[in-house]
Amino acid sequence: MTLLLLLLGVPLAAGLLLTLVPPERPGLVRHLAAAAALVQLAIGLVAWRQVPIAIGLTWLPKLGLGLDLALDGLSMPMVLLTALLTAMAVLASPVDQSRPRLYYPLLLATNLGVTGAFLAHNALLFVLAFELVLIPTTLLVAIWGENRRAGAAVRFLIYGAVSGLSLLGGVLAFGWFGQGAGGADAAVSFSFEALASAPLPPSGQAWVLALLLLGFGLKLPLVPLHGWQPFTYAEAPAPVVMMLGGAVSKLGAYGLLRFGVGMLPDAWVIFSPWIAAAGAVSAVYGALNAIAATDMRRLMAYSSLGHMGLLVLALAAATPISLQGAVAQVIAHGLIVALLFACVGLIQRKTGTTVIAELSGLLNPIRGLPFTMGLLLLALMAAAGIPGLAGFPAELLVFEGSWTVFPRATLVCLVASGFTAVYAVRLFNRVGFGRLDNARADWQTTRLAERLPAVVLTVLVVLTGIWPAGLTGWSEASTAALALRSQLPV
Amino acid sequence: MTFTNNLGSSSVGSSVLGPSSHAYADVIHRLEAGGSMLPDTPENLQQIIGIYKAYAVPMDFYWRDLLYIAERVFLNPLPAFKYFISQEYLDLPNRYAGDQASLRIWRGGEKAHPELLEFMAKGETRAMPKLLHHLWHDRVNMEFAEACMQAMFWHQGMGGRFNDYLANEAYRANADRAIKAYFKGNLVMLGLYKLFPEMFIEKVRQLSYTANLGLFWEVMAPVFFEMSDLYDEGQLTSVPAAMDFLVNGIFAVAGRPIYHHVFIAGECIEIIPKSEGFTWLYEAALPYVEAVFYRTSPFRGTKSYNAQADQVPADQADFHYGILYADVFPVGSAGIPPTLLMQDMLHFLPPYLQELYKQHRRGEQDQLIQLGITFQRSMYNVTSAVIQALRCALLYPLDDTNPEHLKANRSFFETQMDRFLRPEARLSDIQTQDYR
DSSP states (O other): OHHHHHHHHHHHHHHHHHTTSOTTOHHHHHHHHHHHHHHHHHHHHHHHTTOSEEEEEEEEGGGTEEEEEEEOTTHHHHHHHHHHHHHHHHHHSOTTOSSHHHHHHHHHHHHHHHHHHHHBOBHHHHHHHHHHHHHHHHHHHHHHSOTTHHHHHHHHHHHHHHHHHHHHHHHHHHHHHHHGGGOTTSOOOOBHHHHHHSOOOHHHHHHHHHHHHHHHHHHTTOTTSOTHHHHHHHHSOHHHHHHIIIIITHHHHHHIIIIIIHHOHHHHHHHHHHHHHHHHHHHHHHHHHHHHOSBHHHHHHHHHHHHHHHHHHHHHHOOHHHHHHHHHHHHHHHHHHHHHHHHHHHHHHHHSOOBGGGOOOTTOTTTSOHHHHHHHHHHHHHHTTOTTSTHHHHHHHHHHHHHTTOHHHHHHHHHHHHHHHHHHHHHHHHHHSSOOOTTTOOOOOOOHHHHHHHHHHHHHHHHHHHOTHHHHTTTHHHHHHHOSSOOOOO | OOOOOSSGGGOHHHHHHOOOOSTTHHHHHHHHTTOOSSOOOHHHHHHHHHHHHHHHHHHHHHHHHHHHIIIIITTOSSOTTTTSOOHHHHTOOOTTBSTTOTTOOBOSOSSOOHHHHHHHHHOSSOSOOHHHHHHTTOSOOHHHHHHHHHHHHHHOOSSSSHHHHTTSHHHHHHHHHHHHHHTTTOHHHHHHHHHOHHHHHHHHHHHHHHHHHHHHHHHHHHHHHHHHHHHHTTOOOSHHHHHHHHHHHHHHHTTOBOOEEEEETTEEEEEEOGGGOOBIIIIIIHHHIIIIIIIOOSOGGGHHHHHHTTOSOSSGGGOOOSTTTOOOSTTOSSSOOOHHHHHHHHHTOOHHHHHHHHTSTTGGGGHHHHHHHHHHHHHHHHHHHHHHHHHHHHSOOTTOOOHHHHHHHHHHHHHHHHTTOSTTOOTTGGGSTTOO
């Protein structure tokens, strides 16, 4: 119980504490923020030994809102991933970060919201935490983003608000329609157990699922709900995108798994062909746009969109293996996208641009950024599903688990996944090779401290690639219990 | 294109003929005023003199080893130790410097430079067998010198009579005598020579170019040492003065003989005798500048790629991969990045250049590149000296008052500058100090 509260308390307390640090000590703010995230990670690792653990505290019973928190096989990896990526985002931020007493607390507030959502075992609490994330992330984009940050922040806010409202509507409908049979005076509980014990009829499930799909589809995002993503990923600071792509977007995947597959099984089975189709379309659309992208950040954004498509395909199939693949994909993609943006952030900080046409020869061993480019290559290889790296076991499980249920969509996703190699090679060829322009190549090399986040993420990408149990071991039992279809032999 | 021009306004050519309309008009005006293609700035002077010194030390080894290979290693079928120069050649007195010089022009000593001897003895790493120093490249990299020789050998036909002579019957007869003497008693090699005579003759031709380049650099090494000394003494104060020193040096030794002798079993066989009258300027210096500064060939690692991309001209005369065009970043996208030479020069950089490099770009981390660009600047100055020397030899004085003569001079300069109109040329880059 204490551990669960600490997981939330540490970022909350640290965030508040950081605002009190004297402004003349910006380095201390950064160190404290990193320390808070690492402490949270350590607490998470300690809690891992005790899973499952849960607490239920009364908060607003009339609203059905309780402080129901729990850690299980599904939420455990998500919480650890969030803590890790927060620490990496802090360390990947510039040492001379402007307005650190606002920036780092907002990163920790993002962490608080995401962690709260993963720990929540009450649907309303989940929605609250889900909504909380929107505020700091919007501010982070609006204040520290690139030139067109205002537009990006507004777009992000609008999409996020629609996502939150849709989700709130779905959750309220779920609770009220499901437990409304108990009479008008009966208190409605939004705890997961209560929702699960009062299942909706299939027609009701369909309406609720439609709302949830809209809410989570916007967060992931999925085509055609992705309008905010390329713009935001291109304009937000790279460390913020590490959080957005690696942790925040995973709220969508987690929500679909927890609510859609877990609590609305009948509707899920009915909707699943369409969901799988949306996943396949996202995968192809993301990959093709990544091939056509002229900016590294947009390329990464579309790549991320494509890989979310694979994840959704796995969720749609809902077999034990595909769900295991989905969780593995969440972790792998979280690490890979964070690594990609850590590298892109470094490149942008040194060269001042992410426009592909303006960069070349970065692999140059003396004047280029060979180390960063090496890690970027590894990240791209991982995204392409090269064996030995994190993306491979995740995608293998996704395809294997989905093939028997949705062979056509799986085939389309396989092809789309192959496109990853196309844009990866294209990007690397243009940015890494070629002539390094002497007039432009007047930047300093990356320091060890700057490289650290990318190095840590690289180690994890490699480690989980050669030891896939690191991706799948967390959730094997949980996903097996959630599976809606039995795995047929391939 | 506008460049800094410190001398152009005072040139006779400009005042009589009016300004040139050439893209490199400012550079041409500077040449007409007796200047260099390289702008006259204190930093340019410091850079080029510093690099001449750093270049001269390995060059002092290059010429000795090239002569050792051409005269002693000769046709050794397994020349694995050709870079392990004999003590005799390491001690070989320079014929243009020192008290024992047959033609003393420069004031330095005839022995190998002390910095070279110290480096040869210990290297820069740690005490270990000489072979390990060699394999670790903790040595003077003769590969660069041989690449220069191969460029001269391959391009051929760049003026002078040397190349034509290699197809001459007299040359074949001398080479034949040397081959037979070298492999005397070696039935296998003599049998091979009988079967593939052209292969052996061609190899001797290559060795003749090896001797040619060795003799060329024997002259240049003390020139650069003396320039460095004069700069340290405050006697060289401008880029044009440095160029003039080179021009005077060129004329001083222009007529020195170029030859190829081989020493076999105590006998000297003259494959190219001195009596043939081949001279340093026409048979060595000009072909060297043309082959190495201008032409060479695509970077070894990218030749195939360049060829497939139609980036290799059909006509050898159109090659433009030399140091005047080279991209010194060691990716090999254009030209010879003289990477090994850059490493050689790095060992002998004077302290003031090391300090200069620390102040710019990545400091010590990328001083290899910075010194490569300095080398490029310095070679533009050497090329300027060659252009001015040719103008002196073939055309008219710069202060000639005859407009037709000045017109001919300008035409000559404009023709020379046409070679730098290609986008790869670094002439425009070196006009600014920011190019590092």
